Amino acid sequence: MKKIFSLFIGFCLVFVVFCAIPRREVAYAESNEKLLAVIIDDFGGYERGGVDEMLNLPIPLTCAVMPFVENTRSDAERAVKSGKEVILHMPMESHVNLPLSWYGPTFIRNYDSESVACEKIDRCLAEIPQAVGANIHIGSGVSQNKNLMTAIINHLNRKGMFFCDSKTINNSACEGAAIECNTPYISRDVFLEPHGDKSYASACKYLIKAGEIASEKGYAIAIGHVGREGGADTARAILDSLPRLKEMGIKIVPLSEIAALLRKNIV
Numbered sequence: 001m002k003k004i005f006s007l008f009i010g011f012c013l014v015f016v017v018f019c020a021i022p023r024r025e026v027a028y029a030e031s032n033e034k035l036l037a038v039i040i041d042d043f044g045g046y047e048r049g050g051v052d053e054m055l056n057l058p059i060p061l062t063c064a065v066m067p068f069v070e071n072t073r074s075d076a077e078r079a080v081k082s083g084k085e086v087i088l089h090m091p092m093e094s095h096v097n098l099p100l101s102w103y104g105p106t107f108i109r110n111y112d113s114e115s116v117a118c119e120k121i122d123r124c125l126a127e128i129p130q131a132v133g134a135n136i137h138i139g140s141g142v143s144q145n146k147n148l149m150t151a152i153i154n155h156l157n158r159k160g161m162f163f164c165d166s167k168t169i170n171n172s173a174c175e176g177a178a179i180e181c182n183t184p185y186i187s188r189d190v191f192l193e194p195h196g197d198k199s200y201a202s203a204c205k206y207l208i209k210a211g212e213i214a215s216e217k218g219y220a221i222a223i224g225h226v227g228r229e230g231g232a233d234t235a236r237a238i239l240d241s242l243p244r245l246k247e248m249g250i251k252i253v254p255l256s257e258i259a260a261l262l263r264k265n266i267v
C-alpha cells in the first residue's frame, strides 16, 4: 500500500512539473492571438528611403537584406541591433528581361543548375551571417521552376533555415516544391504597396487586410519595402496601424516564429 502511495505521489509530481514547463507554442494555439509577420524587402541597397524609419519601429520586423550591394553588411548589423530579424533577400531572375542592375551582382539565373543556385545562396549567406531564412527579390522566372525551387528549399532546410515565397508571380512552383521537400509552404499574403501603389493610405489598407487574413487563418505574412518601392510612407503606415492591429488581437512576430509554428503544425 505504501509503495502504491509513493508511486501515486511520484506520478503527481511528474505531472505537476510537466504542466509547469512553459510551452509557448501550445500557449499560442490555445490563445486567440493571431500572428502577423511584416517583412521589409530591399535593405542593403543604395536607396535609403525609409531605412531609418523602419529600423526605429518598435516591433520585430523581418528585414530582407540584398546580398553584395552597397549597404548589405551595415544594414544587416543595424537590423539585428534594432531588434529585428534578418533574412536573405535572394535575387532571382524574372520571366521577362530586366536591367541587370536591378538584381545586384549575384543572382540566380533561370538556366542555373541546382548546384550553381545552391552555391550562390551559400555565398550570399556568408555575406549575411545574421540571416535565418530567405525570400525572393524579383524572381518571377526562377520561382516557376519546380526542380530548381525544390533544390533551393531543400538546401535551406538542411541549414535549418526557412524559405518564404514572395509570390512575385501567381503561378509560382514554390508550393509544389515545398510539398516535394516535405516542409510547410510559407508564402506572402499581401504586399503593402501592390502594383506600385506606394501611398500611405494603401499601406494602411493592406496592413488591415493582412490583419483580417491573420484573424481568419491564424497568421498572415505581409511584405513592404524600403527604397523606391515603398519607404518612409510605408513605415509611417505601419506605425499608425499598430493600435488598430492590436485591437484586432493581432501580434506582430518575426517570420521565424510563424515558420517554427507551421513546422509543428500549430497555426
Ligand SMILES: [Zn+2]
Pocket (backbone or CB within 6 Å): 041, 042, 089, 136, 137, 138
Ligand atoms: Zn526586392
